[in-house]
Amino acid sequence: MKKPIIIANWKMNPASLKEARALFLAVARVASRVRNSQIVVCPPFVWLSLLGNFKKSEISLGAQNVFWEYEGAYTGEISIDMLKDLGVEYIIIGHSERRRNLIETDEMINKKIKLVLKNGIKAVFCVGEAERDEAGNYLHFVREEIINGLEGIPLSLFKNLIVTYEPVWAISSASGSDKPDFHPDTPEDAFQMATYIKRILFSLFGKRADGVPILYGGSVDVETGPEFLKKGNVDGLLVGRTSWNAEIFGKLLKNVNQLQKTKF
Numbered sequence: 465m466k467k468p469i470i471i472a473n474w475k476m477n478p479a480s481l482k483e484a485r486a487l488f489l490a491v492a493r494v495a496s497r498v499r500n501s502q503i504v505v506c507p508p509f510v511w512l513s514l515l516g517n518f519k520k521s522e523i524s525l526g527a528q529n530v531f532w533e534y535e536g537a538y539t540g541e542i543s544i545d546m547l548k549d550l551g552v553e554y555i556i557i558g559h560s561e562r563r564r565n566l567i568e569t570d571e572m573i574n575k576k577i578k579l580v581l582k583n584g585i586k587a588v589f590c591v592g593e594a595e596r597d598e599a600g601n602y603l604h605f606v607r608e609e610i611i612n613g614l615e616g617i618p619l620s621l622f623k624n625l626i627v628t629y630e631p632v633w634a635i636s637s638a639s640g641s642d643k644p645d646f647h648p649d650t651p652e653d654a655f656q657m658a659t660y661i662k663r664i665l666f667s668l669f670g671k672r673a674d675g676v677p678i679l680y681g682g683s684v685d686v687e688t689g690p691e692f693l694k695k696g697n698v699d700g701l702l703v704g705r706t707s708w709n710a711e712i713f714g715k716l717l718k719n720v721n722q723l724q725k726t727k728f
């Protein structure tokens with residue numbers, strides 16, 4: 465197995481620059497000892513500049529979003545050139561929290577993926593259904609997300625594409641007493657979905673899509689992370705809540721490293 469890609473999605477955390485710095489440096493310390501993963505940290509935009517100064521070769525910097533135009537009158541938006549200037553190498557696109565809370569459409573996501581790939585940055589394209597149904601409509605839903613998100617993108621740009629399967633019902637932000645549908649996914653189910661996504665990519669794009677890494681995300685923790693990698697047919701993990709605490713995330717990185725050493 466290639467080095468798994470482990471992406472820390474800090475979402476809208478932490479609240480202060482001091483905490484962001486401490487978390488980043490702690491992750492960097494662990495990263496310098498675990499060599500078997502590709503570690504990516506995606507902080508909020510406002511901390512990127514400072515963290516770029518501390519960046520170590522073992523960690524790549526990622527962003528949680530980007531705007532699809534290069535420049536202009538777009539209040540509140542951040543451009544690809546700004547992110548490139550800060551050393552960003554990965555950009556999460558189409559996260560379900562943005563699709564749902566900010567009404568990000570497939571069309572907007574498609575424009576962002578095109579821009580990011582054209583600029584030689586890795587696009588971490590998120591797909592996943594909000595609910596399961598017995599008739600299997602959710603499979604069709606995921607397929608449509610992939611088709612729409614990748615429409616018109618030349619195959620020559622696929623080398624920087626990463627597809628992440630995140631079932632919305634398994635993401636920690638979907639938990640809480642008012643959200644009874646929440647439950648963690650299993651590595652066995654992730655295996656089925658990752659295989660399904662690989663098959664869709666192959667049927668749409670042929671052999672060129674063969675190398676596209678598929679990640680899993682949704683309530684990954686220190687114990688389940690290695691299980692998803694071992695049994696889930698995935699090439700990495702997108703980690704939210706578990707990446708917000710240096711000690712816990714460090715443990716996940718060490719567990720993944722251990723797994724790699726055993727060469728499953």
Ligand code: PGA
Binds near residue numbers: 473
């Ligand atoms: P979670 O978030 O690990 O907290 O469920 C994952 C994500 O939303 O990317």
